Amino acid sequence: MKILTVALQKDNKLSSASFELVEAARTLGGEITTAVLAADATAMAEQLAARGGGRVLAVSNPALGAYNDETYAKVISELISKYSPDLVLGPATFYGKALFSRLAGRNGGCMASDATSLALDGDRLTVTRPSYGGSVITNLAANDGGPFFVTLRPKVYPEATEGSGEVVKESVDTACFESRTVVRESKVESGGTLNLAEADIIVSAGRGIKGPENVQLVKELAGALGAAFGASRAIVDAGWTQYAYQVGQTGKTVNPKLYMAVGISGAIQHLVGMQTSKTIVAINKDKDAPIFNIANYGIVGDMFEIVPALTKKFKAALQD
Numbered sequence: 001m002k003i004l005t006v007a008l009q010k011d012n013k014l015s016s017a018s019f020e021l022v023e024a025a026r027t028l029g030g031e032i033t034t035a036v037l038a039a040d041a042t043a044m045a046e047q048l049a050a051r052g053g054g055r056v057l058a059v060s061n062p063a064l065g066a067y068n069d070e071t072y073a074k075v076i077s078e079l080i081s082k083y084s085p086d087l088v089l090g091p092a093t094f095y096g097k098a099l100f101s102r103l104a105g106r107n108g109g110c111m112a113s114d115a116t117s118l119a120l121d122g123d124r125l126t127v128t129r130p131s132y133g134g135s136v137i138t139n140l141a142a143n144d145g146g147p148f149f150v151t152l153r154p155k156v157y158p159e160a161t162e163g164s165g166e167v168v169k170e171s172v173d174t175a176c177f178e179s180r181t182v183v184r185e186s187k188v189e190s191g192g193t194l195n196l197a198e199a200d201i202i203v204s205a206g207r208g209i210k211g212p213e214n215v216q217l218v219k220e221l222a223g224a225l226g227a228a229f230g231a232s233r234a235i236v237d238a239g240w241t242q243y244a245y246q247v248g249q250t251g252k253t254v255n256p257k258l259y260m261a262v263g264i265s266g267a268i269q270h271l272v273g274m275q276t277s278k279t280i281v282a283i284n285k286d287k288d289a290p291i292f293n294i295a296n297y298g299i300v301g302d303m304f305e306i307v308p309a310l311t312k313k314f315k316a317a318l319q320d
């Protein structure tokens with residue numbers, strides 16, 4: 001099988017998901033090619049090569065500095081025509097999903113997004129993905145003809161840490177860099193907190209925090225743990241925090257090692273976004289709250305007592 005993984009970068013830093021894609025491709029075996037697009041992609045291509053990215057195609061052009069659907073899709077489509085992969089793998093992040101649906105449309109292949117596992121049945125790839133908000137787990141195989149485009153949920157595979165590869169400085173038709181859209185500036189809405197989709201620890205707040213003035217209490221707990229801050233839709237809709245933090249069916253799908261839910265009831269639309277977290281801790285004053293059905297550890301009590309006490313303990317523990 002010929003696999004093309006698409007590594008995405010921001011500000012010349014590769015996402016951790018890029019190395020997870022390499023590991024997923026290596027698990028499947030076959031011929032691995034990795035593409036990295038940037039204003040100057042060489043250094044990042046070298047990192048990918050040193051971690052098993054196989055043949056790493058470095059495509060450098062000022063137009064590729066910031067992510068742009070149109071230019072990225074044109075460049076990768078040209079690489080697909082040149083290298084004819086059977087499988088094209090990308091991250092199931094906002095940019096990854098936008099890019100891959102465009103690529104599947106342009107290149108006439110099958111598409112599966114948000115895969116949680118990849119397996120070979122003979123030489124046929126089977127992709128497992130949650131459907132209908134996580135209530136059904138689907139196994140999909142592509143039809144013959146055209147590459148299979150798959151986005152992989154972050155944190156399902158570990159990052160590739162070592163391996164070998166070679167960097168190939170790739171040039172593509174200059175028409176690829178022409179775009180009707182120009183990205184002039186991008187600003188991080190989340191005010192500098194960690195990226196939810198890639199975070200190892202997330203502490204999320206729900207309506208149990210009572211008001212916007214208490215968001216900070218939960219953010220302090222997140223800060224003490226080196227965690228990203230998340231939110232239920234109830235507090236986003238109420239305007240207590242921004243949509244960028246929302247976890248769930250209409251927000252982000254996350255898969256951290258530890259997910260702490262503070263004052264969140266556990267509605268199905270929230271659970272579908274976080275139920276694959278490795279360890280779930282819930283803090284809720286209602287012992288019958290549905291969140292406790294999926295929590296590994298539950299603390300029944302008032303978050304206004306528990307959260308500051310945990311923050312204090314974690315801060316003290318990390319100072320020791």
Ligand SMILES: Cc1cc2nc3c(=O)[nH]c(=O)nc-3n(C[C@H](O)[C@H](O)[C@H](O)COP(=O)(O)OP(=O)(O)OC[C@H]3O[C@@H](n4cnc5c(N)ncnc54)[C@H](O)[C@@H]3O)c2cc1C
Pocket residue numbers: 205206207208209231232233234235246247248249250251252262263264265266267268269270273283284285286289301302303304
């Ligand atoms: C189409 C659709 C899409 C949706 N998408 C999403 C989505 O992406 N994400 C999402 O989160 N929701 C989503 N929802 C909304 C979802 O159905 C719930 O309404 C929402 O998740 C509830 O948020 P919550 O748990 O914060 O609030 P609530 O359900 O009001 O729960 C608050 C919890 O706080 C507890 N509590 C109260 N006071 C305290 C205290 N002092 N200490 C400790 N605990 C306390 C309560 O016991 C309660 O369990 C969607 C709904 C629809 C219809």
